[in-house]
Amino acid sequence: MDDSLFSSYLDKPSIFKNKNILTSNYIPDKIAHREEQIKQLASIVAPALRSYSPNNAFVFGTVGTGKTISAHFVMNELLTAAKKNKTVPIKTIYINCKMKKVADTEYRLFARLLKEFDCVVPDTGLPTDVLYRKFFELIDKQEQIIILVLDEIDALVSKVGDEFLYNLTRINTDLTKAHLAIIGITNDLSFTDALDARVKSSLGEEEIIFPPYNALQLRDILMERAAAGFNDGVLEESVINKCAALAAQEHGDARRAIDLLRVAGEVAEREHETKISEKHVDIAEQRIDLDRVTESVKTQPRQSQAVLYAIIKADSDKLGSLLTGDVFDKYKEICTNNGLKILTQRRISDLIAELDMLGIIHTKVISHGRYGRSREISLAIEGTVLDNVKKILFDRFGE
Ligand SMILES: Nc1ncnc2c1ncn2[C@@H]1O[C@H](COP(=O)(O)OP(=O)(O)O)[C@@H](O)[C@H]1O
Ligand SMILES: [Mg+2]
Incomplete structure (x- = not known):
């Protein structure tokens, strides 16, 4: 044996x-070094315990700074305190807007909100404003305070725009019995810059920063x-x-x-x-x-994968740095061999910029004075990582 x-x-x-x-999915009992932020968030939602509507708030901080666990913690504590003190009903709703098929469109967000109130609607088909009205009627049936936490809110706004936020913040002016407070959490520190001024001022009534x-x-x-x-x-x-x-x-x-x-x-x-x-x-x-x-790399769209493969191939063919033109030639070959539509060089430049953002390649814009500008491209990955990526792309596009 x-x-x-x-x-x-x-x-x-x-x-x-x-x-x-x-x-990192485990929820610890103690949240160290976030006392300040937790206290701030608690003070924002505390009015709910006295039947007042809390202000809306924005929570900012880069990834892994404890925003999500802190928000969960504060909501749980709030509900415990509410239960003990028999307050006006308080309901907290947590939604991660990055969750695919859950809240990645305005329709799905409202469908998900309705589900919180046991109202099930079809996956698609109804106009969004019908859902919105239903939500409004459902929550205004009784006196209650609803705190809606929209985590990774930047993901949803970058996809569908900020109109839904405008609609949500407007809801309060029409509600007679219920109150709705929104807490938006974002990893993107410059998120509010792009928001409609009305949304910005109404959601940004309070702001909490989670430092690294x-x-x-x-x-x-x-x-x-x-x-x-x-x-x-x-x-x-x-x-x-x-x-x-x-x-x-x-x-x-x-x-x-x-x-x-x-x-x-x-x-x-x-x-x-x-x-x-x-x-x-x-x-x-x-x-x-x-x-x-x-x-x-695996989750990139096919066109982007083809561009990356072109960069890798051009890189092994050529000594010195690559220019967009070198990549474009290889890219056309790959497309032809694989029955892919050939996009314009301009679009390819955009895809190259995206690959740079993912940290897979480096690019550097070089100015040639009056002869315009070009972009130098190099790989940012090497060794086993590069071998792995090559294999994935080889399996997809062949030699
Ligand atoms: N102060 C902390 N104490 C203990 N664990 C923490 C703390 N901050 C973050 N973590 C851990 O790191 C993970 C990421 O935190 P999270 O709240 O999801 O970050 P964010 O939402 O800001 O990206 C959590 O699941 C938790 O396990
Ligand atoms: Mg988070």
Whole structure:
């Protein structure tokens, strides 16, 4: 039995005590270093406990700064306090606008809101203003305060515009019994710049900023998770500091810090080691980037994939830097071989700019004085990541 396939996994103590705690989906009981923001948000919604409508609010902060968990925490506490004190009914609704098929169109958003009040409408077909009216009638049936949290609101606005927000904020003026307060959460710090002035002033009655975590704060967050998620003695001391430092460099993202720590544990476990060390964090970092890049390449539209493949092919053909023209020639070949429509060079330039934003390539605009400008393109990925991407694209487009 001791020579069985799995014996090497069983005879060593395991690294993880509870891996779930080391995922970024896990909701911790304590939210460290966000006391200020939590207090602010609580003070904004607190009037609900006295039957007044809270102000609308915007919550800003880059990814992984604790916005979502803090909002959940405050809403839960509010409901607990409301229950204890027998206030006017308070209902909180949380919607993540990035969820596909849930709230990625105005129609779906309202369908989802109606569902909160047990009103089911068909997936498509009705005019949006019918849904809007239904929602209005349903909530105004009784005295109540509704707090609607729209998380990742920038995703929805960039897709469908801000009219729905205007409609939602207008609702209050017509409601007679109920009140609606909206809390919009966004990762995009310049989100409000593009909003209609009326929406901006009405939703921005209150603003809360979630700053990035620094390395010391990330360290505290990680220590808490590590104590509950790993078995005793498996962590070398420097590991947490390293994860915290790396994530602090990447705009203080707690999600990244936690992912690094968990994946480092997985790497150590796979190598049958009993302790996690800094080298496992290095491997974890590479692996996370690999996953991120391959995932984003896989989910790109076909045209963009064809452009990227053209860049990779042109890059291996040519010494020195690439120009849009070099890429365009390869791109046309790929399209012809694969029955794809050939887009204009102008559109290709746009797709190239998008690939740059994803961090897969670098581009640099070079001015040639009166001869105009051109764009120099180079790959931002190398090694295994590049090999992986090549394979994905080869499978899709062939040689
Ligand atoms: N202060 C904190 N204490 C403990 N864990 C945190 C804290 N901030 C963030 N996290 C962890 O990081 C993850 C990302 O946080 P989240 O609230 O989703 O960030 P955001 O919404 O700002 O992108 C959470 O699931 C949680 O596990
Ligand atoms: Mg969030």
